[in-house]
Amino acid sequence: MIKVKATVAYDGSGFHGFAVNDGVRTVAGDIESALAKITRAPVVITCAGRTDKGVHGHGQVISFEVDESLDPGRIERSVNQLCRPSIVLRDTAHVDPSFDARFSATWRRYRYRVLAQPRPDPLLHGRVWHVPEKLDLPAMTLAAAAMVGTHDFASFCRRAKAGPGEPEASLTRTVLDAEWLSAGGTDDRILEFWIRATSFCHQMVRSIVGTSVDVGLGRIDPASLPAILAARDRTAAGRVAPPDGLVLWEVGYAA
Amino acid sequence: MIKVKATVAYDGSGFHGFAVNDGVRTVAGDIESALAKITRAPVVITCAGRTDKGVHGHGQVISFEVDESLDPGRIERSVNQLCRPSIVLRDTAHVDPSFDARFSATWRRYRYRVLAQPRPDPLLHGRVWHVPEKLDLPAMTLAAAAMVGTHDFASFCRRAKAGPGEPEASLTRTVLDAEWLSAGGTDDRILEFWIRATSFCHQMVRSIVGTSVDVGLGRIDPASLPAILAARDRTAAGRVAPPDGLVLWEVGYAA
Numbered sequence: 001m002i003k004v005k006a007t008v009a010y011d012g013s014g015f016h017g018f019a020v021n022d023g024v025r026t027v028a029g030d031i032e033s034a035l036a037k038i039t040r041a042p043v044v045i046t047c048a049g050r051t052d053k054g055v056h057g058h059g060q061v062i063s064f065e066v067d068e069s070l071d072p073g074r075i076e077r078s079v080n081q082l083c084r085p086s087i088v089l090r091d092t093a094h095v096d097p098s099f100d101a102r103f104s105a106t107w108r109r110y111r112y113r114v115l116a117q118p119r120p121d122p123l124l125h126g127r128v129w130h131v132p133e134k135l136d137l138p139a140m141t142l143a144a145a146a147m148v149g150t151h152d153f154a155s156f157c158r159r160a161k162a163g164p165g166e167p168e169a170s171l172t173r174t175v176l177d178a179e180w181l182s183a184g185g186t187d188d189r190i191l192e193f194w195i196r197a198t199s200f201c202h203q204m205v206r207s208i209v210g211t212s213v214d215v216g217l218g219r220i221d222p223a224s225l226p227a228i229l230a231a232r233d234r235t236a237a238g239r240v241a242p243p244d245g246l247v248l249w250e251v252g253y254a255a
Numbered sequence: 256m257i258k259v260k261a262t263v264a265y266d267g268s269g270f271h272g273f274a275v276n277d278g279v280r281t282v283a284g285d286i287e288s289a290l291a292k293i294t295r296a297p298v299v300i301t302c303a304g305r306t307d308k309g310v311h312g313h314g315q316v317i318s319f320e321v322d323e324s325l326d327p328g329r330i331e332r333s334v335n336q337l338c339r340p341s342i343v344l345r346d347t348a349h350v351d352p353s354f355d356a357r358f359s360a361t362w363r364r365y366r367y368r369v370l371a372q373p374r375p376d377p378l379l380h381g382r383v384w385h386v387p388e389k390l391d392l393p394a395m396t397l398a399a400a401a402m403v404g405t406h407d408f409a410s411f412c413r414r415a416k417a418g419p420g421e422p423e424a425s426l427t428r429t430v431l432d433a434e435w436l437s438a439g440g441t442d443d444r445i446l447e448f449w450i451r452a453t454s455f456c457h458q459m460v461r462s463i464v465g466t467s468v469d470v471g472l473g474r475i476d477p478a479s480l481p482a483i484l485a486a487r488d489r490t491a492a493g494r495v496a497p498p499d500g501l502v503l504w505e506v507g508y509a510a
Contacts, residue, residue, distance in 0.1 A: 011377040056378055085380040090373065118345065122266040123311055123502070125340040127378065184439065247378070 001065040003099055004072050006092040008047075012056040012243065013126045014086055019050045027051075027087060031062065034082040038075060039066050048105045048251040049200070054243030056127075058111070059250040063101035099253075107176060107252040110205045112193040113183070113245045114213065128190065129209070129245040135216035137180060137191060143215040144178040144193065146225035147208055151175070154232035156208055157201035171232075174198045180212065194249075206241040207234075214238035256320040258354055259327055261347040263302075267311040267498065268381045269341055274305045282306075282342060286317070289337040293330060294321050301356045303506040304363050304455070309498030311382075313366070314505040318356035354508075362431060362507040363455060367448040367464045368438070368500045383445065384464075384500040390471035392435060392446060398470040399433040399448065401480035402463055406430070409487035411463055412456035426487075429453045435467065449504075461496040462489075469493035 008031070016024035020032065028045055035043035048061040066075065076092035083089075098104075115121055115128040116135050124130075154171045162168045175197045183190035193209055211228070214220040220228075220238055228236045263286070271279035275287065283300055290298035303316040321330065331347035338344075353359075370376055370383040371390050379385075409426045417423045430452045438445035448464055466483070469475045475483075475493055483491045 009374075009377050011380065058376075058378065080374070084377075085375065086377050088374050088377050119264075119335070119343050120340065121313075122264050122339075122341050122343050123313065123382065125266065187442075 002068050002070075003063060003065055003095050003097045004075065004092060005061065005063050005095040005099060005101065006072075006076065006089045008057055008060040008062055008087065008089055010057040010060070010087045011085075011126075012051060012054050015053065017051060017053040017055070018047055018057070018060070027057070027060075028062075030083050030087055031079060031089075034079045035064065035066070035075070037082065038078045039070060041067070046101045048101045049108050049248050051246075051248050052203070052243055054126075056247040058247050059109075060248050061101045061105070061251045061253075063095065063099055101251075104253050105199075105251050106254055107196050107198055108200060108248065109194065109196040109250040109252070110200070111247045111249045112195075112205060112209045112241065113247075114191040114193070114209075115189060116191050117189045124190075126244050129213075129242050131213055131217075133217055135191060135213065136218065137182065137216065139218075139222045140180040140191070140193075140212045140216040142222035143212045143220075143225050144180050144195075144208075146222070146229065147175045147178045147195070149175060151229050152232050153201055153204055153229070155228050155234060155237045156204050156211070157234070158203040158207075159234075160202065171201050173201060173204070178208070196252075203240055205246060206243065207237055209241035209245070211238035213241065257323050257325075258318060258320055258350050258352045259330065259347060260316065260318050260350040260354060260356065261327075261331065261344045263312055263315040263317055263342065263344055265312040265315070265342045266340075266381075267306060267309050270308070272306060272308040272310070273302055273312070273315070282312070282315075283317075285338050285342055286334060286344075289334045290319065290321070290330070292337065293333045294325060296322070303356045303360045304503050306501075306503050307458070307498055309381075311502040313502050314364075315503050316356045316360070316506045316508075318350065318354055356506075359508050360454075360506050361509055362451050362453055363503065364449065364451040364505040364507070365455070365460045366502045366504045367450075367460060367496065368502075369446040369448070369464070369468065369496075370444060371446050372444045379445075381499050384468075384497050386468055386472075388472055390446065390468065391473065392437065392471065394473075394477045395435040395446070395448075395467045395471040397477035398467045398475075398480050399435050399450075399463075401477070401484065402430045402433045402450070404430060406484050407487050408456055408459055408484070410483050410489060410492045411459050411466070412489070413458040413462075414489075415457065426456050428456060428459070433463070451507075458495055460501060461498065462492055464496035464500070466493035468496065 045064040072092040178195040300319040433450040
């Protein structure tokens with residue numbers, strides 16, 4: 001068997017999230033079905049980030065094992081033939097057997113897009129969060145800056161239930177950079193949030209975006225962000241942004 | 256009766272073009288059905304540009320007559336309630352009775368997007384023309400420049416059949432500006448074509464884009480564009496680009 005790595009782009013609108021889940025259509029489920037057809041054997045894929053229902057992928061990374069006789073370029077063409085237009089693989093190649101799309105990753109970068117104009121845009125439906133009110137971008141930039149560094153993100157994460165007797169999982173994460181900016185050009189009505197962290201806990205990007213937008217609307221003072229983080233209490237932060245605007249953009253690996 | 260003007264954005268993917276056409280779903284058909292429900296009377300709309308099947312709208316303009324008792328803001332909210340997410344009206348307002356969305360327009364601006372990268376992007380499916388080969392943007396810029404001015408665009412237009420004894424319609428049009436540029440930012444893999452003309456003949460933008468891309472691929476010499484125009488022969492130009500990347504962006508009216 002050989003290990004294969006691939007980068008995956010997908011339109012999350014038609015899927016119930018990335019991870020395989022019985023009875024519903026998922027991105028991993030479609031890719032694994034295609035791989036099983038091509039390799040004539042069951043294939044289990046590992047991913048860098050298990051995105052939620054409705055969240056999109058631009059640079060998701062997966063790894064899986066296949067028989068040595070199979071050419072990665074041929075696998076890529078066949079998966080794309082079976083899964084397009086919703087899922088597209090690129091840069092499919094052999095990697096060292098020790099490579100794991102999840103555990104070898106050193107950081108993940110997400111992009112979130114907010115459409116800041118009075119009316120929704122049919123051409124961006126399912127791709128942005130439409131916020132009709134005026135947003136204060138400099139205040140949102142301050143909110144984003146407060147996230148950078150190593151913090152316990154309990155105020156911005158949905159905590160997974162620990163089993164009986166199990167310790168609660170740590171929600172401490174390191175945000176490497178986070179910023180809000182205007183997409184510019186003819187898309188200047190789109191505000192983009194870019195965030196890169198070693199890893200993310202559940203709903204972390206969407207909670208930070210929801211809170212940033214509440215800051216942009218004047219409902220939360222940007223100066224209160226350090227206190228919201230310190231509270232380690234999910235009710236201290238603002239709302240959770242919808243999945244539509246979120247894209248797993250890029251995953252970093254040690255060279 | 257009063258005259259109403261509205262700007263319309265739509266996702267053309269699910270429609271068989273803008274103009275009403277029996278037995279198929281069209282943008283005008285959906286808007287007229289909504290208006291008939293709201294006004295309880297048949298309403299016929301006029302548009303600035305009858306876009307083809309699969310072509311999108313950002314700043315299409317329509318005009319129609321309704322009973323004086325109806326508030327434009329209420330009409331807009333009701334139409335959007337009935338037609339979203341595929342169609343969204345904005346800037347709905349009373350206008351002078353002499354206003355006509357088509358005949359009062361002094362220019363139309365279209366945007367066309369080409370995705371220039373090896374693999375398609377699921378998040379841009381139906382919104383761009385995916386061209387996997389490398390494109391020569393400076394050569395495409397030269398091709399675009401050759402279109403500016405008043406020309407007979409017979410080489411770039413699908414001619415409507417003249418009835419028996421009818422003279423052939425003129426295909427002379429004035430292009431005010433035309434340029435290719437990179438969308439920039441994180442969308443630098445997108446090439447944008449912007450063109451503004453007093454009016455367009457059928458398939459004119461898509462023919463100019465298809466020919467520009469053939470120039471970008473090295474199949475047509477950009478220096479031959481004036482000769483292709485002068486030939487007034489549809490077979491002289493390159494192919495017709497697919498509708499996916501085309502958006503009627505804006506319509507101009509005399510102040």
